[in-house]
Amino acid sequence: MSQSNPASVWNSLRQGNERFGDGKSIHPRQGIADREKLVDAQHPTAVVFGCADSRVAPEIILDQGLGDIFVVRTAGQVIDDAVVGSIEYAVEALNVPLIVVLGHEHCGAVKATLGAIDEAKVPHGFIRSVVERVAPSILIGRDEGLTTVDELVGRHAVETGSLLTQRSRVIADRIERGTCAIVSATYKLSDGRLQLQGSVGDVGELGD
Secondary structure, three states, rough: OOOOOHHHHHHHHHHHHHHHHOOOOOOOOHHHHHHHHHHOOOOOOEEEEEOOOOHHHHHHHOOOOOOOOOEEHHHOOOOOOOEEEEEHHHHOOOOOEEEEEEEEEOOOHHHHHHHHHHHHOOOOHHHHHHHHHHHHHHHHHOOOOOHHHHHHHHHHHHHHHHHHHHHHHHHHHHHHHHOOOEEEEEEEEEOOOOEEEEEEOOOOOOOO
């Protein structure tokens, strides 16, 4: 996947996902020769910041190859300093033009957060930290009239994209200059398809 603008990168990822959803993945750039080309440098064209759920492997569901996407994953795609630093590295050092925030259907982190808010079922250990970071998105979504888990998953993806621009001057500056953009999307486990939820920055006509 060659270096390009945010809209064309998203289009390439969307086409890869369509191939995966149709059962027609081509598994590009995954051979020995491709591996050898990447020994000295990497030139990914997208960051995918997604949930750590084992069913949502970005390279597979987007039908991409070695060196194509810079992947950062946490449960519930929650942000901390290491996450922001990793994404800043991709944007500033690798000049990646597109950040994709990727949530997914039936997200366990969102369900756990709803349980904590509605039923006072607060998890123990560091899982509580995940819930605490997801909670603002859920409260915002509830205030907007959203009710289902998957509606709130989409709202959390959008809020996470917005939060990245608030937390990172590096990302915000790139977006202001038009050299980077953020797309928020969700992945449907049942049919393997992406659904566009929102965007930040100049992304043109992205389509769904």
